[in-house]
Amino acid sequence: MHKRQIKIAVLSGKGGTGKTFVSVNLSACAASAIYLDCDVEEPNGHLFLKPESVSQKPVCTLLPVFDELKCVGCRKCVDFCRFNALAFIGKAPQVFSDVCHSCGGCALICPCGAVTEKPREIGHLECGSHKNVSVITGLLNVGEASGVPVIQAVLQEGSAQTKDFVVIDCPPGIACTVMESIEHADYCVLVAEPTAFGVHNFEMVYELVQLLKKPCGVVINKASAEHTVLDDLCRKEHIPVLCKIPYSEKTALAGAMGQLVSESDKDMHRIFSELLNRIQKEVVQ
C-alpha cells in the first residue's frame, strides 16, 4: 500500500510571522517533499532553498478578442459579463484587460462566433530542486491585478509529482489568493506571533480555516514567556498548539543570512522533524 500524500498549507494572518521560515524548514526536514511558493507577489522561499537546475514556464490567462466583421451588435456578451469588463464602442465590444477575469463566458454566449480568446502572459513558474525537495515558485508580473491564475499553475505543477509531503507556502492574510492556495490542503498550519497584534490577525485566519472546514494547528513562532494571550486563546478554543519556536536573535540573524536553520542547527532540525511527525499524526487521526 503506498503512503498517502499529505498536503500541508502554511498560513498566517499577519505578514512576517514566519510562514516561509516554517515552510522551507519543514520541506528540508522531510525525506521527500515538494515546496510550493504560492506567495506569488513576493515569493521568498527560493532565497533559503536556493534551488538548482531551475527551468521556467510562462503562466498565461486568456483575453477575448472581438471580430468586428462577425459582430452583429446584440451585446449579449456585454450584458453577460458580471465583471463589467466589456463596453460596446463603435462596431464591436472592447475588453478592459485589468477587469477581465478570463471566465470565457463572452466567447460561449456569442451567437455568431465573433469572440476568440488569446493568451496573455501574467507571470511565470520557476521549477528546480534542493536535495530531495522539489521547489516550485510562482511569480506574478508587476502590475497584474490577480495572482490567482499563477497560484493555480503552481498547484497544478506540484500535483504532477508524487512526493510524501506537499508544503504550500501561502500569501499572508485571508484574501482570495490564500483561499485558492489552501483549497485542496489536507491540513493547515497557522503560524502566529504571540503578541496582541499577532493574535488579532491570527483570529482572522483561524476563522477562515474554520469556514473552509480545514483541520488546523498552531505554530507559535518567536515565543516568549511574557506573551501568553495566544496560548490562552488556543486553550480556550481547543486549537492544538503543534510547537513553540522560541524568539531568538540567533535564529533571526540566520534568517537574515538566508540560512536553512534545520540544516545548520541540530536543535532546529529536531524541532522541525518533530513538527512534521506531529502534523502527520494529526492528519491520520
Next chain:
Amino acid sequence: MKIAIPVDEKKLDSSVCVSFGRAPYFLFYTTETKESYYLDNSAVASQGGAGIRAAQVIADHGTKALLTPRCGENAEEVLRKSEVLIYKSIAGTAQENISAFLSDQLGLLNDFHKGFHGHA
C-alpha cells in the same frame, strides 16, 4: 443636445453625486427642449467595473456631455471613444450645473483617477 449628470435624488435641485460610477441616479437633460428624465444606475451594486458600465449607459443614451465632479480612467476611455465630453461640475444642484454649462462656465475635467477598488 443631451447632457447627463450623476445625482443623489430624482429632481433638478438634487445635489450632484460625488461619484460617477456609483451614483444612485443619472439625470438626462435636453438643452433645446428643457426636458429631463432620470435613470437608476445599474452599476451601483457592481463588485467592480462600475465606471465602465455607467459610461456605457451614458453613451447609449446619446449624451454629448457629462457633468461630474470626478471620473475614473476606465469610464473616461469609454466616454472618450463614444465622443462624450466630460466637464468638471461645480458645487451646487444639478440645475445650477446645467445653467453654468449653458453659460460656458464649466471647464473640461482633465484628471482621471485609477478607481477606488472597494474603498472610499
